[in-house]
Amino acid sequence: xxxxxTHYLDHAATTPMLPAAVAxxxxxxxxxxxxxxxxxxxxRARKQVxxxxxxxxxxxxARPSEVxxxxxxxxxxxxxxxxxxxxxxxxxxxxxxxxxxxxxHPAVLDAAAWLATHQGAEVELLPVDDGGRLRPGAVAAAxxxxxxxxxxxxxxxxxxxxxxxxxVAEVVALxxxxxxxxxxxAVQAAGALPVDFGGSGVDALTVSGHKLGxxxxxxxLLVRRELDPVPLLHGGGQERDVRSGTLAVASVLGLAVALTxxxxxxxxxxxxxxxxxxxVERGVRAAVPDVHTVNAAERLPGIAHLTFDGCDGDxxxxxxxxxxxxxxxxxxxxxxVPEPSHVLLAMGRGEAAASGALRISLxxxxxxxxxxxxxxxxxxxxxxxxxxxPTAGPVGRR
Amino acid sequence: MRVLAAMSGGVDSAVAAARAADAGHDVTGVHLxxxxxxxxxxxxSRGCCSxxxxxxxxxxxxxxxxxxxxxxxxxxxxxxxxxxxxxxxxxxxxxxxxVRCNERIKFxxxxxxxxxxxxxxxxxxxxxxxLNGPYGPxxxxxxxxxxxxxxxxAVLRPAQLAGAMFPLGExxxxxxxxxxxxxxxxxxxxxxxxxxxFIPDGDTxxxxxxxxxxxxGDLVDESGVTVGxxxxxxxxxxxxxxxxxxxxxxxxxxxxxxxxxxxxSGTVTVGPRESLATSxxxxxxxxxxxxxxxxSFDACVQLRAHGEQLPAxxxxxxxxxxxxxxxxxxxVAAGQTMVAxxxxxxxxxxxxxxxxxRMS
Numbered sequence: 001x002x003x004x005x006t007h008y009l010d011h012a013a014t015t016p017m018l019p020a021a022v023a024x025x026x027x028x029x030x031x032x033x034x035x036x037x038x039x040x041x042x043x044r045a046r047k048q049v050x051x052x053x054x055x056x057x058x059x060x061x062a063r064p065s066e067v068x069x070x071x072x073x074x075x076x077x078x079x080x081x082x083x084x085x086x087x088x089x090x091x092x093x094x095x096x097x098x099x100x101x102x103x104x105h106p107a108v109l110d111a112a113a114w115l116a117t118h119q120g121a122e123v124e125l126l127p128v129d130d131g132g133r134l135r136p137g138a139v140a141a142a143x144x145x146x147x148x149x150x151x152x153x154x155x156x157x158x159x160x161x162x163x164x165x166x167x168v169a170e171v172v173a174l175x176x177x178x179x180x181x182x183x184x185x186a187v188q189a190a191g192a193l194p195v196d197f198g199g200s201g202v203d204a205l206t207v208s209g210h211k212l213g214x215x216x217x218x219x220x221l222l223v224r225r226e227l228d229p230v231p232l233l234h235g236g237g238q239e240r241d242v243r244s245g246t247l248a249v250a251s252v253l254g255l256a257v258a259l260t261x262x263x264x265x266x267x268x269x270x271x272x273x274x275x276x277x278x279x280v281e282r283g284v285r286a287a288v289p290d291v292h293t294v295n296a297a298e299r300l301p302g303i304a305h306l307t308f309d310g311c312d313g314d315x316x317x318x319x320x321x322x323x324x325x326x327x328x329x330x331x332x333x334x335x336x337v338p339e340p341s342h343v344l345l346a347m348g349r350g351e352a353a354a355s356g357a358l359r360i361s362l363x364x365x366x367x368x369x370x371x372x373x374x375x376x377x378x379x380x381x382x383x384x385x386x387x388x389x390p391t392a393g394p395v396g397r398r
Numbered sequence: 399m400r401v402l403a404a405m406s407g408g409v410d411s412a413v414a415a416a417r418a419a420d421a422g423h424d425v426t427g428v429h430l431x432x433x434x435x436x437x438x439x440x441x442x443s444r445g446c447c448s449x450x451x452x453x454x455x456x457x458x459x460x461x462x463x464x465x466x467x468x469x470x471x472x473x474x475x476x477x478x479x480x481x482x483x484x485x486x487x488x489x490x491x492x493x494x495x496x497v498r499c500n501e502r503i504k505f506x507x508x509x510x511x512x513x514x515x516x517x518x519x520x521x522x523x524x525x526x527x528x529l530n531g532p533y534g535p536x537x538x539x540x541x542x543x544x545x546x547x548x549x550x551x552a553v554l555r556p557a558q559l560a561g562a563m564f565p566l567g568e569x570x571x572x573x574x575x576x577x578x579x580x581x582x583x584x585x586x587x588x589x590x591x592x593x594x595x596f597i598p599d600g601d602t603x604x605x606x607x608x609x610x611x612x613x614x615g616d617l618v619d620e621s622g623v624t625v626g627x628x629x630x631x632x633x634x635x636x637x638x639x640x641x642x643x644x645x646x647x648x649x650x651x652x653x654x655x656x657x658x659x660x661x662x663s664g665t666v667t668v669g670p671r672e673s674l675a676t677s678x679x680x681x682x683x684x685x686x687x688x689x690x691x692x693x694s695f696d697a698c699v700q701l702r703a704h705g706e707q708l709p710a711x712x713x714x715x716x717x718x719x720x721x722x723x724x725x726x727x728x729x730v731a732a733g734q735t736m737v738a739x740x741x742x743x744x745x746x747x748x749x750x751x752x753x754x755x756r757m758s
Contacts, residue, residue, distance in 0.1 A: 314467060314468075314469070314470075315511075315515060317467075318426070318465075318467050318515070319515065319516075321465060322426075322465070384514070384515060384516060385515070387514045388510075388511045388514035388515045
């Protein structure tokens with residue numbers, strides 16, 4: 001069943017493009033010019049790319065030369081994790097350990113796991129507390145075991161499922177003492193929290209365009225000049241020899257427009273989203289008093305993570321979808337088979353408790369009507385989903 | 399009605415979903431994930447658990463403009479179908495996993511969940527018909543008799559049938575493919591699946607060996623003389639001729655067949671084709687279609703999927719069917735389903751326990 005109106009509450013998956021970014025991309029798509037070409041059209045394209053690079057750098061507190069343009073968050077995370085591991089290990093073969101937060105995005109976790117199975121890396125998952133926040137003590141202990149063999153530490157800025165902000169500054173302080181580089185996946189944080197690359201002390205930082213109003217297939221990895229990640233993509237060396245491929249001029253322009261807008265309006269917009277998020281949580285608590293929310297001091301303004309005992313998240317999602325309310329269970333493999341969230345498991349929730357999860361994520365276009373539609377729907381939806389959860393029968397694998 | 403279309407990724411279930419939508423129903427598609435292990439999801443295997451099939455199902459749903467989700471029924475499937483399959487072979491029987499899947503997954507776990515979530519029925523691409531009879535919904539053979547699947551659905555109880563919808567029952571397969579092509583469904587030319595879906599490489603013996611290990615035993619002739627050794631009785635099926643690897647040739651030099659399997663001792667009895675023939679077949683666990691149950695009647699029985707219809711007179715006693723076949727049948731295997739038909743209508747079904755005196 002498809003409802004007449006839809007309330008899109010899945011902005012952490014992707015969010016509508018900013019109209020100004022659409023207009024910029026649209027206009028630029030008609031222009032010819034390879035930013036690597038030497039003639040007039042090429043130089044015009046190059047100037048547009050470099051203007052955008054400066055805007056991106058300014059928005060994120062980086063120098064333009066630190067901006068490596070990518071095709072999105074997954075590429076940025078892979079380039080950082082693999083590229084820095086290879087570079088650090090080439091400089092000193094003892095550096096085999098990769099310290100990874102247990103609640104990282106799959107683009108980080110799977111890249112690290114691949115290094116472990118194919119490149120001789122030793123990956124250590126760093127534990128989080130019950131709010132999903134990395135335990136700095138565990139980071140310190142992992143480093144202290146042997147600071148000389150750590151290739152890199154990767155710690156996301158804020159979690160994409162539960163919204164918990166991570167102790168990046170503490171991790172940087174611990175790593176700096178031993179000259180260990182730190183990568184941070186800031187895909188959800190950029191535009192929502194004050195992200196200052198230079199001030200943060202991290203050595204590499206991933207951002208993605210389509211999470212903040214830019215086009216899909218754009219992003220950047222900010223990398224300090226001293227760090228030369230080994231490339232994933234070899235070829236023309238367009239991005240300071242770290243990344244090859246003809247630059248998508250129109251998309252880069254759209255990314256710069258959207259990122260600049262998001263950062264300029266961040267304070268007011270984040271306050272607005274936080275109010276909507278609190279409205280979601282208050283409304284759901286009133287409708288379904290035994291709902292579980294996330295207990296963390298610092299959270300992303302636009303993510304409300306909810307779990308309901310005794311039902312499956314995919315049933316909740318389907319029932320809400322039929323009522324025109326679109327949200328996420330927070331995690332899914334690409335085949336669409338719901339998997340228990342690795343984030344919730346790392347937070348110490350059992351598989352049964354992790355199964356009834358919903359992520360409501362708010363964006364620039366979200367409003368009170370969207371929130372109200374969700375709040376109005378949730379009680380009957382939870383009731384129905386609970387009725388559909390078999391209480392008897394074999395539960396062999398859980 | 400609000401209906402849930404189980405979409406395997408094949409052409410039949412895609413057209414079934416389309417026809418349900420055309421009939422004015424509010425259709426939601428689901429692909430049932432039967433295995434969660436990533437190899438099965440990623441290897442592009444031919445079975446219905448492959449990632450490719452899930453993608454094909456999603457694509458068909460998108461083309462039909464119906465909502466689509468994936469339901470994970472892997473736990474139930476492992477326990478109720480795969481484990482049952484292995485246990486049945488271990489017990490010397492020849493199970494039909496599609497029957498179990500219909501009985502316990504599609505029209506039990508999935509139907510129950512669908513009803514609880516507010517749907518009225520489950521739609522599948524089975525070739526069979528549900529017709530309203532004087533006593534309620536009746537299961538009938540499909541119009542396309544060569545594709546008929548009422549045999550694997552006969553185990554459904556009336557309450558399950560009431561929640562089932564088979565839009566392809568009136569169609570022939572060639573028309574289904576043509577209709578899929580006309581609707582722009584890319585699965586129109588996708589080959590039919592023939593293997594057991596959880597054994598995508600088709601190597602049932604290898605699958606059983608991995609699950610049951612080697613259980614050596616004797617091959618004996620009808621007089622009890624040992625004529626060979628084997629690695630496990632689960633590698634055999636009643637009626638099998640190939641792969642017996644008999645050390646001692648038959649006195650008359652004629653081919654021999656598996657006549658019976660005794661799982662406890664692992665003894666496999668072999669003999670000439672004539673000894674395979676049986677006129678008496680017994681079946682347990684009778685499930686009646688709608689209508690009064692009877693103690694004796696004439697009917698046509700079917701003893702294996704896509705098997706022929708055999709005229710028989712049937713007696714029923716204490717939840718057990720005994721069929722006296724008009725002409726003897728070969729290779730009746732315990733564990734298969736016996737379905738009794740009155741014309742196209744399913745009267746009842748049961749699980750073959752054996753011809754009196756030999757098996758079980």
